Amino acid sequence: MKTFLLTLLMIPGLSFAQAVVSARAVVRDAGFNANIKTVQLKHLSSTSRFDGEFFKIVEGKGDEAISLTDADKNLVLRAATTYFHLTKARDYFVEKLNSAYVAGLPKLVIRIEHTNQFNELGHFAHDNLEPQFNNALTIPAGAGIEGRGVKPWEMEIWFRPEKKIHIDDLKIKGGTGMGEWGTVLSAFRQQMHMTSLQRFLSQLVLTQTSDLPTENVIGWENLLRLAGTSLLLETVYRYADPLSKAFSRKWFWLDSALVPEIIYHEYAHVALSDHLVLSHSSAVIEGMADFFAGQIADSSKLATNIKDHNVFNGKKATRKQQYSVQFETSDYANSDFVFGMLWDLRTIVGEAPAPEFVYNLRQKIDTNSTIRKQLIEGILDTCEEQCAQPFVDKLKILQRYNARGI
Ligand SMILES: [Zn+2]
Structure with missing residues (x-):
């Protein structure tokens, strides 16, 4: 009887192995x-x-x-949104780029509304250690610590909860004019793992009149709230004019999930990550991730904006x-520059072959590659x-790089 019950319990798990919901x-x-x-x-x-x-x-x-x-509908929306787009991203690498590495990856744990900092030995840093908001982070696998209750873990993606930050809390030190906004921007960027794609998204905001959002449509006003402060700050940073209007709210946040x-x-x-290990953030690793984010988004509107506005x-x-x-070094502008360089390859090698080109490029570079040496050598190879x-x-390719002072 016991065995029979167990079997019954297990069958639903098996029969739903490919459930679509x-x-x-x-x-x-x-x-x-x-939307x-x-x-x-x-x-x-x-x-x-x-x-x-x-x-x-x-x-x-x-x-x-x-x-x-779950009774928390906001939590369910974030879970569904991450699950849906992660599946789309995985399909892209497996089906479009035939990535054997991605196809063979173990199941990923995705943490949403997660505030702990990453600790490479302990997995999670202590709860009280500077909780994180308004960003997202991909962590490398870890061995865990036997006897201390830290189990081994695989790669994970963490999405931080949004937190409204008042402009006064960004701790801007004195001064007026663009210098001040530069400080705001750099303060906020320390909260952000992702940099350059946001810069291009900000251009979209400028070309769009604000819709009146209906219940199910997240209009541009709300996109600002979603994609958050960086968008708004970028806009303000680049175009001093709408400054007073844009900053009348004085509140910024990013709901990364x-x-x-x-x-x-x-x-x-x-x-x-088979070649660009997740040890730290670098211009090359961020530019590469942005390139594929732009490709997977598969939006002609986004592509046009990236082409027109990349630095x-x-x-x-x-x-x-x-x-x-x-x-x-670590200036945030550098990953924008790499993103622009990689996106520009679409004009040389063609839009259709460019993703495979950039995907193969990862084999010739690593997380520590410099732009001027290994990245360019990798592109030429x-x-x-x-x-x-x-x-x-x-x-x-070389002519284009020479024109940009490389
Ligand atoms: Zn990143």
């Missing part, structure tokens, strides 16, 4: 507006929880997958940048193997 999630329409729509969640191994073949979505430090019917491009960016870190060679960029040796006319195309 409908849920409400944040998605973008053709105009890049964020809450009903989507299909694939590869679930349960019809009651966000637990699937490839992803398990948990809250904070928890182990159990979030329930699809509801922004598809942030979800793609984080998953790209996972997908590229590397965007025709409408308000601040095009020449290469500077300082880009090899990849072109040698993959460009239609390697000699001509390599020359074109």
Whole structure:
């Protein structure tokens, strides 16, 4: 009898191994507006929880997958949105780029509303140690500590809860004018793992009149609230004019688990981690993740904006940048520059082959690669193997880099 009961309990688990469930999630329409729509969640191994073949979505430090019917509807929306877009990102690497590495990855635990800092020995830093908000982070696997209750863990993606920050709390030191806003921006960026894609998203805000959001449409006003402070700060930083208007709210936040491009960016870190290890943030690793976030988003509107406004060679960029040796250090501008360089490869090698080109490029670089040496050598080597006319195309690439002072 006991055995019979156990069997009964196990059968549902097996029969739902490929369950598809409908849920409400944040998605973008053709105009890049964020909407809450009903989507299909694939590869679930349960019809009651966000637990699937490839992803398990948990809250904070928890182990159990979030329930699809949790009373906290905001939690369910974040779980569904991350599950849906992570599945899309994984499909992209497995189906479009034939990544054997991604196909063979163990199931990822995804933590939402998670405030603990990462500790490479203990997994989670102590609860009281400076809780984190308004960002997202991908962590490397760890061995755990036997006897101290720290179990080994695989790679994970953590989404921090949003927290409204008042401009006064950004601790701006004196001064007026753009210098001050530069300080605001850099203070806020310390909260942000993702940098450059936001810069380009901010351009979209400028070209869009604000919709009146209906109940299910997250209009541009709300996108600002979603994609948060960085967008707003960028806008203000670059265009002093709307400053008084934009800052009348004086409150900023980022709900990273509801922004598809942030979800793609984080998953790209996972997908590229066979060569770009997750030891620390660098210009190259961030630029690479942004490139794939832009590709997975698959939005012509976003692509046009990236092309027009990127700081590397965007025709409408308000601040095009020449290469500077300082880009090899920690200045936040450097990943924007790398993102622009990589996106520009679409014009040389073609839009369709560019993702495979950049994906193969990861094999020739690592997390510590410099822009001027290893990244460029890697791009030229990849072109040698993959460009239609390697000699001509390599020359074109070099000319473009020379024009930017590299
Ligand atoms: Zn990143």
